């Protein structure tokens with residue numbers, strides 16, 4: 131039987147949802163795989179909504195909004211681009227980045243709406259079912275997705291991502307702008323660091339774990355893991371559990387536990 135992907139679409143009320151409506155009343159055909167959530171603006175779509183959908187077994191997610199410059203809230207779709215970049219960067223760590231897509235469709239583009247949905251549905255059909263569906267509880271992929279969900283809610287990272295336009299396009303008080311390439315490099319490093327830190331916390335949640343084991347699980351250098359462990363202990367997110375003859379073991383800190391250090 132041919133694979134029928136489940137596609138979730140977040141459509142902005144003022145442009146893309148109206149474009150979908152126009153496609154419907156004009157009887158333009160497009161694949162019936164799409165389920166729609168109407169949002170007031172594409173900028174309202176949080177990366178965590180998309181990750182939640184992927185965790186739930188959705189095969190592909192498309193976010194659609196007004197063309198740049200046409201957003202009814204002026205800059206909402208620029209926010210959508212920024213949030214989408216963060217999401218794509220994170221999903222790239224798990225090979226799921228090509229299951230999400232951002233597109234602009236106006237209220238008068240019923241034909242284009244149908245074309246975009248058809249193209250995206252075909253692309254997901256070619257990719258096959260989402261690998262998340264076959265995962266067991268606590269599999270590496272699910273831990274990665276849970277870590278991503280925490281990353282996108284991290285206030286430090288949200289502050290960095292939210293300042294991108296201001297820092298790269300407007301001059302600061304010294305008349306300087308940060309080159310976009312430099313900002314992106316810095317942003318990617320911050321995303322990767324936070325992703326690894328959240329994975330460490332998740333892995334230390336159920337049982338004490340050593341730096342060596344963390345390095346094996348996360349597949350990065352143990353020196354880097356140690357750096358993250360020190361940072362997380364400093365923030366009070368990780369506590370020393372016990373020391374045995376060859377390892378120091380850490381666990382997630384339980385807030386209010388006076389024995390944690």
Ligand code: FES
Pocket residue numbers: 142143144145146170171172173194195196200201202203204206207
């Ligand atoms: S109102 Fe449509 S993208 Fe903002």
